[in-house]
Amino acid sequence: xxxxxxxxxxxPVLRVEGLHKAFGALRVLDGIDxxxxxxxxxxxxxxxxTGKSVxxxxxxxxxxxxxxxxxxxxxxxxxxxxxxxxxxRKKFGMSFQEGALFDSMSVFENVAFPLRHSGRSAAAxxxxxxxxxxxxxxxxxxxxxPSELSGGMRRRVGFARAIAHAPEILLFDEPNTGLxxxxxxxxxxxxxxxxxxxxxxxxxxxxxxxxxxxxxxRLALLFRGNILFEGSPEEFLRxxxxxxxxxxxxxxxxPLTVEFEKAVRxxxxxxx
Amino acid sequence: MIRLLEAVGRGVLRFLEELxxxxxxxxxxxxxxxxxxxxxTELLRQMVRVGVDSIPVVFLTTLFTGMVLALQxxxxxxxxNATSLTGTVVALSLMQELSPVLSALMVTxxxxxxxxxxxxxxxxxxxxxALTALATEPVQYLFVPRVLASIVMMPLLVxxxxxxxxxxxxxxxxxxxxxNPVTYYExxxxxxxxxxxxxxLIKAAVFGLLFSVVxxxxxxxxxxxxxxxxxxxxxxxxxxxxxxxxxxxxxTRILF
Numbered sequence: 001x002x003x004x005x006x007x008x009x010x011x012p013v014l015r016v017e018g019l020h021k022a023f024g025a026l027r028v029l030d031g032i033d034x035x036x037x038x039x040x041x042x043x044x045x046x047x048x049x050t051g052k053s054v055x056x057x058x059x060x061x062x063x064x065x066x067x068x069x070x071x072x073x074x075x076x077x078x079x080x081x082x083x084x085x086x087x088x089r090k091k092f093g094m095s096f097q098e099g100a101l102f103d104s105m106s107v108f109e110n111v112a113f114p115l116r117h118s119g120r121s122a123a124a125x126x127x128x129x130x131x132x133x134x135x136x137x138x139x140x141x142x143x144x145x146p147s148e149l150s151g152g153m154r155r156r157v158g159f160a161r162a163i164a165h166a167p168e169i170l171l172f173d174e175p176n177t178g179l180x181x182x183x184x185x186x187x188x189x190x191x192x193x194x195x196x197x198x199x200x201x202x203x204x205x206x207x208x209x210x211x212x213x214x215x216x217x218r219l220a221l222l223f224r225g226n227i228l229f230e231g232s233p234e235e236f237l238r239x240x241x242x243x244x245x246x247x248x249x250x251x252x253x254x255p256l257t258v259e260f261e262k263a264v265r266x267x268x269x270x271x272x
Numbered sequence: 273m274i275r276l277l278e279a280v281g282r283g284v285l286r287f288l289e290e291l292x293x294x295x296x297x298x299x300x301x302x303x304x305x306x307x308x309x310x311x312x313t314e315l316l317r318q319m320v321r322v323g324v325d326s327i328p329v330v331f332l333t334t335l336f337t338g339m340v341l342a343l344q345x346x347x348x349x350x351x352x353n354a355t356s357l358t359g360t361v362v363a364l365s366l367m368q369e370l371s372p373v374l375s376a377l378m379v380t381x382x383x384x385x386x387x388x389x390x391x392x393x394x395x396x397x398x399x400x401x402a403l404t405a406l407a408t409e410p411v412q413y414l415f416v417p418r419v420l421a422s423i424v425m426m427p428l429l430v431x432x433x434x435x436x437x438x439x440x441x442x443x444x445x446x447x448x449x450x451x452n453p454v455t456y457y458e459x460x461x462x463x464x465x466x467x468x469x470x471x472x473l474i475k476a477a478v479f480g481l482l483f484s485v486v487x488x489x490x491x492x493x494x495x496x497x498x499x500x501x502x503x504x505x506x507x508x509x510x511x512x513x514x515x516x517x518x519x520x521x522x523x524t525r526i527l528f
Contacts, residue, residue: 062401082300082409083307089407096405100398114406117309161406171405 011074013038013169013201014059019068021054028054030225031068039199041191043206043216043233045247047256050222052205053097056171059203060092061085072169093167097174099154101146107133107157108142114165132160135190137183152179159187163194170194172204176211184208191215209248213237221247223256290489290511297411297489301419304412315417322383322418322480323425327432329382330375334433337370338362338440346449355451359460362441367464367472368528371433373520376426376479380512384487387418388508391491392501400492410492419484426480427473434472471527475520482519483512 012035019032028051036042044052057063058070061077070077072088080088093114101110111129120128133139136156146154159175176187188211194200195215206212212219213233221229221236221244229236229244237248246254345361391414394400403410438460445451490508494500 057401060405062404082303086404086407086409089405092405092407094402094405096398096402098398100402102394102399102402103397113408158402 012036012071013040013073014203015071015074016055016058017069017071019055019058019070020066021051021058021063022066028225029058029065032222032225032227034220034227036201036203038201041195041202041204041215041217043204043212043219044222045206045209045212045219046222047247048207051225052222053173055222056094056173056203056205060089060094060171091168092171093162093165093169094171095155095159095162095173095175097155097177098151099146099158101149101154101157101161103146105146106142107138107144107146107149110146110157111142111161111164113161114167118165128164129160132164133157135163135193136160137186152183155179156183156187159190163190166198168198168200170200170202172202172206174205174207176206176208184211187211188214209237293489293493294485297415297485297492300411301415301485301488304409305416305420307412311413311417314413315421318417318421319425322379322421322484323428326375326379326382326425326429329378330429330433331436333374333378334366334371334437335440337374338366338437339444341365341370341437342441342444343449346445346451355449356455356459358445358451359441359456359458360463362445363438363460363464364468366437366441367434367468369472369520369524371437372426372430372472372475372479373516375429375433376476376483376516377513379422379426379429379480380483380487380516381509383422384483384508384512385505387484387487388491388494389501389505391488392494392504395492395494396497396500415485415488415492418488419481422480422484423477424480426476430472430476434469468528474527475523478519478523479516482515483508486512486515 015035016032019029019034020027021029032055034042034055044055046052054063058065059072061070061072064078072091075088077085077088101107102113105113108129111132112125115125115128118125129142130139133142136159138153138156138160141149141153141157146157149157155175155178159172162170162172170191172191175191176184179187188208191202191204192215195202202215204212204215216233219229219231219233219236220227223243229239229241231239236244239245243255246256341362342358345358346355349355349358349361391400394414400410400414403413442453442456442460445456446453487508490504490511494504496503
């Protein structure tokens with residue numbers, strides 16, 4: 001996958017340069033440089049509250065960087081006007097940590113939302129929605145309201161909504177956190193399945209090392225607003241870097257201090 | 273002393289920030305309103321919510337306003353034998369001032385608050401981000417229909433309010449206070465021209481724009497969970513109402 005992708009595209013699909021973002025006094029991202037090639041699957045790992053979601057939100061332009069640039073297929077996201085930026089987002093699909101389902105709509109309408117104005121017939125939309133709900137192992141819940149679903153189900157519906165319009169770039173914010181082991185793997189399988197069908201570019205945030213190995217061509221460890229380590233899953237697991245070791249082995253003590261995490265959590269609660 | 277100056281400065285800054293957000297949002301709404309796709313169903317849904325659902329509130333408000341107005345004017349005018357002019361005063365006050373302002377304040381409390389709460393909770397549950405991520409501009413999808421519906425429906429509510437209020441005044445003056453129905457009716461329209469009527473409608477449309485944009489801004493910039501939604505809702509009503517009263521003064525200066 002990586003080999004033919006490198007041949008196909010000279011310009012990376014996603015690229016950030018010197019990305020800085022602070023909320024109040026807290027510097028969440030501190031000069032991130034990162035690029036994702038076409039067809040590549042990047043997995044971002046790191047302790048909670050180190051700015052992984054913030055980084056992901058910058059890639060699609062939900063947050064504006066304090067300094068630095070974000071390029072999507074070579075286009076500077078913040079040099080575009082809001083109309084052009086909105087048009088560029090049609091290439092994206094994104095799932096959110098808590099699902100972020102539209103609670104005024106049914107599950108079916110949620111998953112069908114990206115298919116509006118796509119020129120598909122009602123029957124085609126219905127078929128596609130059912131297919132996507134099938135993929136996340138939630139058939140027959142189309143008529144339900146988001147408020148009737150559990151947290152894990154909402155997250156999976158959000159995942160289904162992100163992939164419904166078969167976008168070229170997929171961003172997943174912890175798609176399989178807090179799910180049972182079988183569904184956790186099922187989500188990873190869905191991501192693999194999408195990759196087999198289409199040359200999509202995927203950025204995933206996860207804490208689940210096994211899933212990360214399965215779906216990622218490349219892993220990046222984010223900590224204190226910087227990328228501490230970047231490499232293939234094998235390199236990541238074999239690395240002797242103490243921070244990487246701490247994360248892989250899941251130890252509470254180590255270079256990835258807990259003090260910082262607390263500070264971030266408090267600041268995240270107050271600032272947006 | 274320094275602390276006092278700081279507090280004043282903060283207040284001024286917050287006012288300017290609010291003003292800036294209002295006009296930025298207004299600009300964004302103007303930018304996105306004429307663009308396709310047009311969501312007619314959503315526009316109609318909002319028109320029902322702003323207009324049709326507000327009929328009872330506006331009906332009662334203007335009915336009693338007209339009745340009280342007739343009662344007070346009649347009693348005051350009785351002191352210098354001018355009760356025949358009660359109808360004129362009721363009609364003019366209602367059309368120019370009371371029907372637009374009171375209706376707008378009631379609708380701000382009813383609809384502006386619910387708009388701010390709805391958009392605010394969408395903000396804190398990342399639904400606004402999700403809309404943006406799905407290449408659906410929240411300004412276009414959420415705000416344009418709400419603001420357009422408010423601009424269109426407020427004048428219609430005020431037309432109804434004018435009629436209802438004048439009828440309330442008529443009821444009190446004729447049935448309760450024994451005025452001559454024909455004189456009252458004729459005097460109601462004698463000194464009123466079309467300008468008085470349309471100026472009231474212009475006011476209503478401006479008020480509709482004001483409260484809906486304020487509600488959208490307050491909702492859009494909601495921070496801090498359920499408490500934040502509550503704060504936004506309150507602010508939408510307070511800021512919206514104050515904006516209406518402030519603008520009313522200047523509009524009255526310009527229009528009459």
